[in-house]
Amino acid sequence: MLIKREIEALAVYMLLPLVLALVVIALVISSETFARSNYRQLGVSSGVVLSFWGISGFLSLYFAGIGSYQSYTDRNAKVSTFLCTLATTRHQIFAAKTIAAVVYILIVLILLAGAYVILLMILPSRPVLLNPSGLLGRMIFTAFWAHLAGYGLGLLLGWNQGRIIPTFGPLLLSIVILCMILIKGFSLSAGVVLMLAAAAALGRAWQKFSTMPLQ
Amino acid sequence: MNDMVVKIEDLYKYFDGRCVLNGVNLSVPRGCIYGLLGRNGTGKTTIIRILLGLEPATRGATELLGAESNRLTARQRGKIGYVAEGHHLIQNYKVGKLAQLCKNLANQWDQKFFDHLMSTFRLPMDRKIKKLSAGMRAQLNLALAMAINPELLIMDDPTLGLDTIARRQFLELAIDLIQKEGRTILFCSHILSDVERIADRIGILRAGKILVDCSLEELKRRIKKLRFIFADKAPSQLHLNEIINQQSSGREMILTVANWNQQKQAFMETFGPASCSEIALSLEDIFIEC
Numbered sequence: 327m328l329i330k331r332e333i334e335a336l337a338v339y340m341l342l343p344l345v346l347a348l349v350v351i352a353l354v355i356s357s358e359t360f361a362r363s364n365y366r367q368l369g370v371s372s373g374v375v376l377s378f379w380g381i382s383g384f385l386s387l388y389f390a391g392i393g394s395y396q397s398y399t400d401r402n403a404k405v406s407t408f409l410c411t412l413a414t415t416r417h418q419i420f421a422a423k424t425i426a427a428v429v430y431i432l433i434v435l436i437l438l439a440g441a442y443v444i445l446l447m448i449l450p451s452r453p454v455l456l457n458p459s460g461l462l463g464r465m466i467f468t469a470f471w472a473h474l475a476g477y478g479l480g481l482l483l484g485w486n487q488g489r490i491i492p493t494f495g496p497l498l499l500s501i502v503i504l505c506m507i508l509i510k511g512f513s514l515s516a517g518v519v520l521m522l523a524a525a526a527a528l529g530r531a532w533q534k535f536s537t538m539p540l541q
Numbered sequence: 542m543n544d545m546v547v548k549i550e551d552l553y554k555y556f557d558g559r560c561v562l563n564g565v566n567l568s569v570p571r572g573c574i575y576g577l578l579g580r581n582g583t584g585k586t587t588i589i590r591i592l593l594g595l596e597p598a599t600r601g602a603t604e605l606l607g608a609e610s611n612r613l614t615a616r617q618r619g620k621i622g623y624v625a626e627g628h629h630l631i632q633n634y635k636v637g638k639l640a641q642l643c644k645n646l647a648n649q650w651d652q653k654f655f656d657h658l659m660s661t662f663r664l665p666m667d668r669k670i671k672k673l674s675a676g677m678r679a680q681l682n683l684a685l686a687m688a689i690n691p692e693l694l695i696m697d698d699p700t701l702g703l704d705t706i707a708r709r710q711f712l713e714l715a716i717d718l719i720q721k722e723g724r725t726i727l728f729c730s731h732i733l734s735d736v737e738r739i740a741d742r743i744g745i746l747r748a749g750k751i752l753v754d755c756s757l758e759e760l761k762r763r764i765k766k767l768r769f770i771f772a773d774k775a776p777s778q779l780h781l782n783e784i785i786n787q788q789s790s791g792r793e794m795i796l797t798v799a800n801w802n803q804q805k806q807a808f809m810e811t812f813g814p815a816s817c818s819e820i821a822l823s824l825e826d827i828f829i830e831c
Contacts, residue, residue, distance in 0.1 A: 410594070413689075
């Protein structure tokens with residue numbers, strides 16, 4: 327029930343990435359169709375792929391913003407305070423928030439991966455450039471942890487008093503995450519580092535939420 | 542068997558170095574309606590928040606239904622109804638949606654009783670919480686807390702914002718609840734006539750400490766307000782224990798004293814008062830005197 331509540335609460339904010347993912351799919355299909363009819367396969371495809379990566383990066387920032395906004399509004403609207411007085415514990419509330427975020431991250435990634443797969447299937451030559459030995463898997467793995475780390479950082483910073491840290495903190499820390507992806511690429515090692523960052527951010531957010539006064 | 546539903550031992554709470562609770566000890570037995578009184582800022586809400594695990598204590602131990610406050614399980618929480626000061630529910634929810642959420646999360650839910658309360662209070666199910674008046678939010682909060690059939694009902698100034706009729710309905714509901722076997726209520730209120738009407742035990746908080754903790758009858762028996770008229774001028778200083786308040790004007794002296802007994806009476810008689818009469822005290826008078 328708590329998970330359902332959190333999913334409903336996040337639904338409005340998830341519209342943008344979902345629409346974005348759908349737009350990417352539409353773009354991929356239409357541009358590829360256009361490219362095939364005009365014999366300009368790689369030029370258009372490369373542009374699409376670049377925008378594909380850009381969206382992935384933007385989503386890390388977006389999830390950080392959502393985490394921050396979620397804890398900021400939670401604190402101001404005293405939602406968790408109310409929920410804590412029902413037959414729930416803080417651990418359950420936090421777990422529900424995290425699970426809801428994971429569900430949305432997975433939905434968005436599945437849609438993006440779907441677009442990528444369609445791209446591979448449509449291209450007649452299926453260039454190695456687009457899927458060099460499991461790039462798709464590594465990309466999803468890295469992006470998942472990047473988005474979750476962004477969300478965890480957002481949750482953590484959103485509980486701070488004032489507006490500056492909840493607003494700009496997640497932005498700065500997400501840029502650090504993105505820089506790491508840019509430097510290391512969508513590699514397994516980058517994914518593992520991001521996984522550790524996500525675990526640390528969520529662990530600290532959980533510890534803070536479990537012990538802080540709920541106004 | 543430990544039959545204390547609420548237990549507080551040596552509780553301290555500091556906010557930014559300011560001591561709000563200074564060694565509070567309090568126990569509420571099962572089946573009791575306990576009224577916690579105190580002026581604004583004396584720490585009543587803080588005690589309730591610490592009891593519910595919403596605020597950490599600086600030092601000391603608190604227990605609800607035999608479990609430590611900060612380790613209450615979901616099941617144990619489900620046995621506690623809470624009506625918060627200000628009634629902060631989920632503002633962007635509609636009444637019906639909030640009721641459904643509470644119902645789905647509750648250990649048990651008395652739908653018939655909830656519907657009865659909703660019709661008694663005339664609360665619209667399709668209106669958003671933020672569109673409700675303060676009084677309606679208080680009634681909704683109370684209905685939600687009562688529908689789970691709580692073993693313990695904690696209320697922080699529950700009648701704040703309610704009109705006279707709604708307050709009367711609330712008091713009747715509280716009495717209904719207590720009549721169910723083994724139910725306990727802990728509440729604080731500024732409306733002392735309400736407390737006097739339903740509480741069977743009173744605690745008065747002052748300067749972060751429990752000044753009084755006894756039954757209402759005992760409190761009224763222990764605290765006396767006496768008017769002495771002396772033949773000459775009233776004595777300016779009395780070396781008497783447990784004087785709560787003393788006012789002298791000419792031949793008259795008004796004395797409020799705790800634990801009035803024969804020794805104290807004999808002591809006062811040494812001053813040779815011409816007359817001594819008792820002034821009846823309501824709970825509000827006692828609260829103001831204390």
